[in-house]
Amino acid sequence: MGAKRGQEWLEYATTQLRRAGYQRSDARLGVIEALAAHDCAVTAPELEAELRGREPTAGRATVYRVLEQLERLELVHRVDVGREISSFERAGPGTEHHHHIVCQNCGRINPFEDKGLERVVKRVSKESSFAISEHEIVLRGMCPSCSS
Amino acid sequence: MGAKRGQEWLEYATTQLRRAGYQRSDARLGVIEALAAHDCAVTAPELEAELRGREPTAGRATVYRVLEQLERLELVHRVDVGREISSFERAGPGTEHHHHIVCQNCGRINPFEDKGLERVVKRVSKESSFAISEHEIVLRGMCPSCSS
């Protein structure tokens, strides 16, 4: 089932790339096939490792370049699931729980909080099989200044 | 107001650190003061830069070490707001919009989706002054295997 959907995506992605003017190439196909085999988040280094010695293969730089192309065509989404290159903020007394809206153009970060959102997150957390201890929500878009 | 709350936090943090058995030190105080001056996400390199040439100051390694101590005492939260060290996943045909639950112990990633959550996020997005084009939600906790 994951495989089947992967196949569907692979064909669509290939078409869209061609439509966008990209040439056909083995290396790019390699990256796309590797992605098609995954249903959830994969990192570039993971893809690079999977492709090493495989056929068709692709070098490190190509993996990154293809991911960038796919992202631009909305054929992949970037997800920050890791815990590196983080920001920090105070927690505890004198602080308030909040989340962030980040401007994709200028990087400006805007905090926000919403009671209803917290309620739903709490419910979802309870419904999951994990023992959830924290959550993080990031909205991305254009800030007022960058929109005008 | 941000300053006042920062002060409240600073005092609480100092107390908690002492209570946890940490010694008093200028460098650590420098990091805490720098944090107290921020109400939202800051990165370690930003703190390092702010502290450079300041008094009390703190070196790079110390900044990271203090942040780690504070995080362990729940005096700061780590937030991944950036766009680096990312994971990628297919988007478009043959894929479904979903979010992630990450095990803080083994790193296992579990996808989930929830209609109610999406509804609330859409509402919040509309209410903001930004033109939101995407969102990302990460829940963190212990997976069933790591809990037992």
Next chain:
DNA sequence: ATGACTGCAAAGCCTTTGCACGCAA
């Protein structure tokens, strides 16, 4: 005195980029 704490510098990752070569069209 003793152990905690610190800075420095180097190493380890992830990601990006310059450049020369190779391949698609």
Next chain:
DNA sequence: TTGCGTGCAAAGGCTTTGCAGTCAT
């Protein structure tokens, strides 16, 4: 042929770590 696409290697940025010296208690 033309220029897009690729691999390699090196550079750049964030984070961690070893080590010797310093400071709190």
